[in-house]
C-alpha cells in the first residue's frame with residue numbers, strides 16, 4: 402500500500418517541499434518502508450530526496466531546503482511487487498520525451514505482458530522490478546507517441562487514455578511534467594483512492610491545488626472542496642487552472658473495501674463515505690451477529706475490548722449495541738511500528754508484545770470479547786489471545802469486523818500467499834482453534850458491504866476479492882496468483898531487506914541514499930542525484 406501526493410502552489414517562488422513532507426506524514430499509515438519528494442523549480446529543474454525510512458527520518462530542515470520549487474510530488478511506500486530495495490523508492494523519474502515524475506499506489510496485473518511490450522516494441526529499459534516504474538514508462542511512451550516538441554493538455558489526456566487501455570489492475574497516480582503542472586488519474590474501477598482540493602492564496606489572487614490519497618491531508622493543510630478523482634478520469638492542474646477528462650469508457654466504481662476496514666485513516670472520506678462512520682456501522686451490524694452466535698453457543702461476555710487502534714471505533718459501537726462495558730484492556734506503545742507492515746513471520750510474532758500490553762485488571766476472571774478489524778495471518782490474533790489468557794481471562798472470544806480473508810490481494814495490499822492466511826482451508830471452528838480462541842465471530846460479507854454502501858448508495862460495487870476471490874478487473878489467473886505469491890513470500894522479502902541494511906543505516910546517519918545508482922540508458926528511469934537539479938531543456942508552452 403502506498404500514499405501519493407501532488408501539490409502546486411499558485412506562487413512558483415514559494416517552495417512546496419515542507420508542505421509535501423507535512424502531507425506525507427499524514428499518509429504515513431499507508432506505507433512506512435520508503436518515502437520521497439521530487440520538486441520542480443525554476444527552468445523546469447527537478448530536485449529530489451528519497452530513501453528507505455519514515456517521513457520524519459528522511460526529511461529534515463536541510464533536505465527540505467534543497468528541494469526547490471513551487472510544485473512537487475511525494476510518495477510513501479510499502480512495497481507490494483518488487484522489493485525493499487531503496488532504488489525503488491518513489492517518485493520515479495524519466496527524462497524522455499519530457500521530464501516526468503511519477504508516484505503510484507496500486508498494482509498492475511498484466512505486468513509481464515507490459516514488460517515485454519516495453520522491451521520489444523517501445524525499447525524502454527525498466528531498471529527495477531517495480532510496476533510503478535513500468536507504469537511511468539508506459540505513460541512516457543504514450544506521450545512520446547504524440548510526437549510533439551511542446552505538449553498540450555489534449556496530448557496528455559490522449560496519452561493517459563493510452564495508459565488506461567494498456568494497463569490492467571489498480572492504479573491511483575500522481576505525475577508532474579517539468580515546467581508544466583501536476584496530473585492525477587485513477588484506474589477505471591477506482592480501486593485505489595485519490596482526490597483533489599484547493600485553497601485560495603493569502604492575497605486571494607489565485608489558488609493552490611493538492612492531490613492526495615486521502616482527504617485527511619487536504620483538511621490538515623487548509624484545503625477545501627475535496628473531490629475524488631473519478632474512476633477512469635484524468636485531471637491536469639497548471640497555474641492556469643484545472644482540466645478534467647474521462648479518459649476511459651465508463652466502468653463500475655469498485656473501491657477496495659479494505660480501505661474502509663483497515664487502511665485508511667478514520668478521519669478520511671473516500672468516494673463520499675466517511676471511513677469513521679463506516680467503521681461505526683461495522684460495529685453495529687457485527688453486534689447483531691455476535692449476539693446470535695453467543696446465544697447459539699450458550700456463552701456470555703463480560704467486557705468488550707478492542708485490539709488497538711483500527712478496531713476501536715467499531716468495538717465501541719458494538720459494545721453499546723450489546724449494552725456491555727467497553728474497556729481499553731490493551732495499551733499500545735505508540736512508538737513501535739504497526740505489525741501488519743513488518744516483514745517476516747518471526748519479527749511479526751515478537752512485535753505484538755513489544756507493541757501491546759494487556760492490563761490484568763480488565764481481563765482477570767472475565768469472558769472477554771476482543772474486537773479486531775480483520776484476521777489476516779492469525780499470528781497477531783494468536784499472540785493477543787494468549788496475552789489475554791496470560792493475564793487471567795476465562796474465555797476469549799474474537800470478533801472480526803471483516804469476513805475471513807482467504808485470497809491474496811493483487812491490487813496493492815500486502816496479503817501475500819494464500820497458505821499464510823489463517824482462514825485458508827479452515828472453517829470458523831478451525832480458525833478459532835488455530836488462534837487459541839474459544840470462539841471467533843466473523844462479519845458476513847453482505848453486512849460489511851452494507852456498512853460502507855449505506856453511506857453512499859450510488860456505489861454499486863466494491864472490490865472484495867480478498868474475501869471472495871472474485872477480482873473486479875478480471876484477468877487474474879491462477880498462474881498470476883502463484884507468481885505474485887512467489888514474489889511476495891516472506892522469505893524473499895526478509896532476504897532482500899537484509900541485503901539493503903547497509904543502505905538503510907546510511908539513512909540513519911543523515912545520508913539518505915536514495916538514488917538508483919545503476920541507471921540505464923537515457924530514456925530509462927534514471928535516479929536523480931539527491932537534491933541536485935537536472936537540466937531539462939524542454940519547456941512548457
Ligand SMILES: *[C@@H]1O[C@H](CO)[C@@H](O)[C@H](O)[C@H]1NC(C)=O
Pocket residue numbers: 511514515518566567568569876
Ligand atoms: C494488458 O492486459 C490486457 C488484458 O489482460 C491484455 O490484453 C494486453 O495485451 C496487456 N498488455 C498490453 C501491452 O497492453
Ligand SMILES: *[C@@H]1O[C@H](CO)[C@@H](O)[C@H](O)[C@H]1NC(C)=O
Pocket residue numbers: 654672673674857858859860861
Ligand atoms: C457517491 O458515489 C458516486 C459514484 O458511484 C460518486 O459519483 C459520488 O460523488 C459519491 N458521493 C459523494 C458525496 O462523494
Ligand SMILES: *[C@@H]1O[C@H](CO)[C@@H](O)[C@H](O)[C@H]1NC(C)=O
Pocket residue numbers: 697698699
Ligand atoms: C445450550 O444450552 C441448551 C440448554 O441448556 C442446550 O440444550 C444446548 O445443547 C446448549 N448448546 C450448546 C452449543 O452447548
